[in-house]
Amino acid sequence: MSSIAEIASEREINHKLKHPIHVTSEIGTLRTVLLKRPGKEVENLVPEYLQRLLFDDIPYLPIIQREHDYFAETLKNRGIEVLYLEKLAAETLSNPELKKQFVDDILRESRANVNGAAKILREYLLSFSSMEMVDKIMSGVLKKEIEESKKTHLYELMDDQYPFYLDPMPNLYFTRDPAASIGNGLTINSMREPARRRESLFMQYIIKHHPRFADHDVPVWLDRDYEFSIEGGDELILSDEVIAIGVSARTSARAIERLALNLFKKNSSFKKVLAVEIPKCRAFMHLDTVFTMVDYDKFTIHPGIQGPQGDMNVYILEKGEDDEHVNISHRSNLQEALKEALGLSELVLIPCGGGDEIASSREQWNDGSNTLAIAPGVVVTYDRNYISNELLRQHGIEVVEILSSELSRGRGGPRCMSMPIVRENIRK
Template sequence: MSSIVEITSQRDTRNKLKHPIHVTSEIGTLRTVLLKRPGKEVENLTPEYLQRLLFDDIPYLPIIQREHDYFAETLKNRGIEVLYLEKLVVETLSNPEIKKQFVDDILRESKANVNGAASVLKEYLLSFSTADMVDKVMSGILKKEIEPEKKSHLYEFMEDHYPFYLDPMPNLYFTRDPAASIGNGLSINRMREPARRRESLFMQYIMKHHPRFAGHDVPVWLDRDFGFSIEGGDELILSEEVVAIGVSARTSARAIEKLALNLFKRQDSIKKVVAVEIPKCRAFMHLDTVFTMVDYDKFTIHPEIQGPQGNMNVYILEKGVDDEHVNITHRTNLQEALKEVLGLNELVLIPCGGGDEIAASREQWNDGSNTLAIAPGVVVTYDRNYISNGLLRQHGIEVIEILSSELSRGRGGPRCMSMPIVRENLHK
């Protein structure tokens, strides 16, 4: 027979999980996750504009969709509810007035008024059904789609070789970055690169207008209007009391401090924010490309982020004397800092590629350290990183491999492609 304490604990957990967002760890059993199936936006990549759109190669759409569907089915087969960004956006914009406001916002943020084209683009977008309009916004609008039958203005005769009025958003299938769930709230992020900055507008609208989230007063710990960049790939929820955030090529120290201040001011659970500085380069784009949590006391890591004797810059932020200040203490050893903030006597760092100079570099490039934990000690990884996967298994981790020949071309792994919405609390 269950004790009164156990029954009360179960009831408390169910009540907490009624909130539309609930994420208090990296490894708690995943219940609901947000994905985006790659679409036409991937086919609008061309060699000339890869760098502008933050890609190194052009994925083959039918195969990347097949691989993404396999990923989604893998999660569903484990009892995880999969929400799709594109579907949520369509449902969010069912109200015609909200739809019009969204079009105004997306055109303004896209700086789409080329030669005064904004009014024509607005009319063009609103001529579609909501579903087709959302697909068009995500995939991009080519100039040739709305060229006038007869030229009547001087600018229409001018050569302009850039093909898009509205740039495609090929990075959308990396749903981790535009927003990040933290406790019962989230950060809606200012993205570092202009090519991705519009992406978090979708989440802003979903939180404000979608019936699943609107009316629940979901706290936004940091909004996308803040002047400094932060991205979800750098935000890791280590426990109910500790958040780790990478100081990276995409996330600034100022945004981390502001998020910490807001968390300490507006909620009581999170006590520490651990800022982890990593090399600022494309290969180490976010903290989760070089470091992820896979069990209570186990993490993957790419050894190259550490200096001699494992040294690197780690800063622990805690509540200060008032709401405008944080206390900051410096550590130089990541492993020791993690043991300290998590209250662990022992902790294992599992090296990507087994620490081998060639294998580690190759598998990290293909996101060997970018694991998605769906329960304590159970992770989803790319099949191509067989050395890292084998090492995880040697450490007692259940590894679920997914197909990755085309998905990996975007330089992001299973964690990058997923935004947890609800996780169960860890048992203490």
Template sequence: MYPIHVDSEIGRLQTVMLHRPGKEVENLTPDSLSKLLFDDIPYLPAIQKEHDYFANTLRNRGIEVLYLDTLMVESLSDKEKRETFVDQLLSESKQMVNGSSQLLKEYLLSFDTKQMVSEVISGVLKKDLPEQAKKHLYEIMADHHPFYLDPMPNLYFTRDPAAAIGNGISLNKMREPARRRESLFMQFILNYHPRFSQYSIPLWINRDYPFPIEGGDELVLSDKVLAIGVSERTSARAVEKIAVNLFKSNSTIEKVVAVEIPKCRAFMHLDTVFTMIDHDQFTIHPEILDKDGNMNIFILEKGEDDEPVSITRRDNLADTLKEVLELPEINLIPCGGGDEIASAREQWNDGSNTLAIAPGVVVTYERNYVSNQIMRENGIEVIEVLSSELVRGRGGPRCMSMPLKRDLISKN
């Protein structure tokens, strides 16, 4: 019954954590889009319908679906835990000045646990506070921003705040201030939810580490190999830190493959340009390679003597994958078939961001029909889900899911 086990990207998915978009999405405004990392404002009823379709697609394949907000409510089972959570949330939200934290604390704790969690996620508007508190807060925070606590619209991308690796968790410090509070939820779930708290779950990296890492950059290629993107959102220092922690623990990981990708929003995480879909098949966006088909790749292994890690360099992705996975051949399937227009369009719409639910079985957005057809031609079962509103957040099926348990790949 141990609650965490992920030793591959493709083992049959047993349990996954999702977050259904809520009022936090409606609390986006044109003025806040850049700050909150959105390009557009999704239509809430439609995005919820699409997310429900996604969740039911997983359930129909026998996958247990857990919801982050439900787990969080179940974790805050008494007054002391609720107060601890609110105190830490307000501290990390920079609300510990001029008495504002006490007023916000009283406001949040006036709700039952379910409503309190909902308020935290959707954001606390100035106009929602009691008149007496509102008057005081306006005096000490006289600006035109409508929120005391910003909404958390990126929370439906549950992949990023934490990642299961083997029998442990990477609890991540996220790069953008708008998302840093998100991993606080997973911290409390691990510490206090009865499903997790009874076990000593290893933390491969903790959210107090000063350099960022995000789950979209973490791909468990096998029980021995972890790939991590060095990207816009994940630093090389964090990659080395997690490698050191894995090597000195009882983890089975023997190699960490650091893959440098262009640091831009379109290529936000490694899984937006590269995912594993079968034992020897992968999706890839061709533009992550240079004109000669190469890129910067580094293999980190346990060091000798006083060196915590040894680092060797590679430049060919296909050759590196064959080497670390001990495969005679691999197949890189280009997003959009490599066509200049289709490839760029479908990568922007998360055509490379597939969620494998079993070897050779993936969930994708239906809009990426060129990529989906090419995968089918390569023997992959492609399950399409709705995406017109979900895609506005710039994330696909892998981004929206945090696998907690997969079958051992040897059982498939």
């Protein structure tokens, strides 16, 4: 006869099998999350090409891995299942034909034919095991890796000084952006910057072909072929009825409206989409770099996104008269718009760095507002943002600090580094 613990465990497993993706809030107890451990792609950053690859500095690989492992262990110690993007991708590509198809897609999107290297690169990549191949694609392929004897054309033999056949993907450890869970489905995102566009291809293959997801007909609310950009750092699930999406340097208003239309059309539970306009600059890259939810009625915010009276542009999108139109209304105060949309009488905005001109700017740059809620009122943050962390504690939030000297060099915090797959529902 099964024990109570065994029965409970079996029920939990069955729930996950029925709902491989389930995220209806930012703060519901986190059960399953997707990470990517930084790898060789970080060591393939060089000063000449930092801007091209969207980095400001070069992290030290042994330490950034140690810090990321600490982050992962912190989550596991809280009972959270940690999945790794690289492992899921390798498991997905165990089928030889699918592996070939993926390589062809990667080479096409990498524009490998421009320098005539597609054929030799395809042969080179397919010579590896699935796990080794995934690591190689993520870390990038240097020209010097290909034997000179295989370079038979003039354009292959001439040195144009650029060291890579395939660029590395150092931003992959920010798993939040290429895809984002919404309800029992997800968006597979069209990324704004060329350096990141290939990243969402991994999630497209995983959702379609990995046994954990493939048999569950997971809805894709917006796919990566949509012509206007959207990124997961701008997508915040405030409740099972309300989503906030940043109109940012990386996410377009056109993509937000199309996503809203698709959600309303497919009869999902979501009734409102708040389009929140933020300054379009590198420091304020996504909405979650300046604003996150930490409890039922508490949010972090960077004061720099608001005007003198707390004014900013917020547009509320709701279902229109037909499937191709939404009703749009404008609000000029974020706090009031949130209270209205969430049905709250009171709401607290906790300022990054305590609102101090210097501290708030410094700690926002190091992702002081980029918190990962793992349960209502419990958040993971970088240890370096001590002023913001202390202020969160003063507001009754449990703060779980992680190491951050090298992780923070990529300009993303704990929320950026995690893609929730399953969260428990929150009480109404």
